[in-house]
Amino acid sequence: MKKTLGPVSLTALGIGAVIGSGIFTVIGTAIGGNPAKIADWKGSPIVDLIVGWLHHTSGAVAGRPGAGPALALSLVLVAIVCALTGLCYAELASMIPIAGSAYTYTYATLGELIAWVIGWDLILEYAFSNMSVSVGFAAHLVALLDWIGIPLSPMWLSPAYLPLGLQDLQGKDIYASGWHAGFNIPAFLIVLLLTVVLVRGIRESARTNNIMVLVKIAAILLFVFFGLSFIHPANYTPFSPNGWSGVLAGGSIIFFTYIGFDSVSTASEECRQPRRDVPIGILATLLVCTVLYIGVAVVLTGMVPWLSVAGDAAPVVNALKRVALTPGGHKLHWVQLAVLIGALVGMISSILVFQLGQARVWFAMSRDRLLPDVFSRVHPKFRTPAFATWVAGVLVAIPAGLFDVGTFAEMSNIGTLFAFVLVSIGVIVLRHREPKRHRGFRVPFGPVIPILSVLFCILLMAGLPAITWVRFFVWLIIGLVVYFFYSRKRSEFYTPKV
Structure with a gap:
């Protein structure tokens, strides 16, 4: 590839x-x-259960604790973890002469079994992150229709399962917690609509992508700038209502919003000076994004009480709606529309990219004969992996209509963090196994950064509820059963016993 990217382009x-x-x-x-x-x-973070066990108590708490206004600290912690992991990611990506996902170059460096685990894990990560994003899209679409003056029945606009129930802006109950008769139709339809687009093929130009980025950043800056005038300092007390357990849980949940940073590391092949430019690109990206995210967190928790956003799939927009009902809040009416548009644009592009990525992982695993051949079949007219794209779309769309954003975010994050643990371990293993192999980029300070990356990722994983760990291990066990009883025997490297 051409060596054209510098630190500014990477950032x-x-x-x-x-x-x-x-x-x-x-x-x-x-x-x-x-x-x-x-x-x-089940709903208690692992770290609370461990601390409780050490103190000879149950350690169980009433659900996953929120970070409250201290989410700003959670965001700093996440940025540090991403910086450590991003450097490891860059080294592993730079060792392979082709661009690709973690699955592709793990297959080439660590072997088939680890590649299968990461591929199976990526399917989980992409699917659940898009489920949570599509639920958020639905909530923002409802807010847009409400802004226009087209209120619709909540029965078909909210998940069928609501762990916290559903309230209106005045705090009155619409639905009690648990299951109810309904289905999140907008979340279901947006995934299927974008699946059709992906099956037919789409090429995003750099200009279109840049416009989307500018719209998203403008929406964040508008919210921060206008929201500053409506901050109530009393909302910052207590600053950390659930202590470090809440800070850790908040970081664990918000983590997947940062995972796009790996696009910097995977572009190391196209850098003019990868040893210099990749670290600069990763750190500068994380610095800018962390400042923007902290700005949103500080303004949001200052505008409304922190407990009022629990379980809300459109917290920023709904905070603007609440404040707009107060004296002087009328000036936020048009800001709300701008933020809505920015959020919807961001979500559409996000769902599109992750659905494309998920189908391509299935395609790659099928091409390596680890999944049935039908997943790597290319549509004769559109030249896209149509079957894999449709399966990925249906498997995301249906759960998106049933469950809430919190459950999806928990599963997405544990999958992402586990993949990052394997990538970081992979750097250490390959340093020992193939020390002389060419590396376009090398993580500094020997094994220190990869080890810290593993430890911090495990720490964030410990902030997730125990039931999330159980579900994740069940998913991995299913994956290993599929591999040993089906995929391994189909692999091109399989040698039957005589």
Whole structure:
């Protein structure tokens, strides 16, 4: 590839990838948590259960704790973890002479079994992140229709399962917690609509992508600038209502909003000076995005009480709606529209990219004969992996109509963090196994940064609820069963026993 990218280009690429939809959607469940009526091990973060065990108590808490206004600290922690992992990612990507996902170059460096685990994990990560984003899209679409003056029945605009129930802006109950008769139709339809687009083929020009990025950044800056005038300092007390457990849980949930930073590391092959430019690009991306995200967190928690955004799939827009009802809030009416448009644009581009990525992972695994051949078939007219794209679309669309944003975010983040742990371990293993192999970029300070990356990723994973870990391990066990009883025997490297 041509060596054309410098630190400025890399930073612009990274900001465009990181400034996505998560900051408009997942920030609510990160701030407010996922509270429950009774203390139970299933909804309690692993770190609380471990601390409780050390003190000879159950350690169970009433649901996943929210970070509250201290989410600003969570965002700093996440940026540090991403910086460590991003450097590891860059080294592994630079060792392979082709561009590709973590699955592609893990297959070439660490072997088939680890590649299968990462590929199976990426399917989980892409699917659940898009489920949460599509739920957020639906919430923002409802807000846009409400702004226009077209209110619709909440039965077909909210998930069928609501762990916290559903309230209106005045706090009155619309639905009690639990299952109800309904389905999130907008979340379902947006995934299917974009699946049709992907099957037919789409090429995003750099100019179109840049416009989308500018719209998203403008929406964030508008919210921060106009929201500053409506901050109530009393909302910052208590600053960290759930202590470090809440800060850690908040970081664990907000983590997937940052994962676009890996676009910087995977572009190391096209850098003029990768040893210098890749670290600059990663750190500059994380610095700019962290400042923007902290700005949103500080303004949001200052405008409305932190508990009011728990379980809200459109916390930024709904905060503007609440404040618009107060004296002097009328000036936010048009700001609300601008933020809505920015958020919707961000979510559409995010769902599109991640659905494309998920189908391509299935395609690559099928091409390596680890999944059935039908997943790597290319449509004769559109030249896209149509079957893989449709399966990915249906498997994301249906759950998006059923469940809430918090559950999806938890599963997406544990998958992402686990993949990053394997990437960081991969750097250490390959340093020992193939020390003389060419590396376009090398992580500085020997094994220190990869080890710190592993430890910090595990720390963030410990902030997720125990039930999320259980579901994740069940998913991995299913994946290993599929591999050993099906995929391994189909692999081109399989040698049957005589």
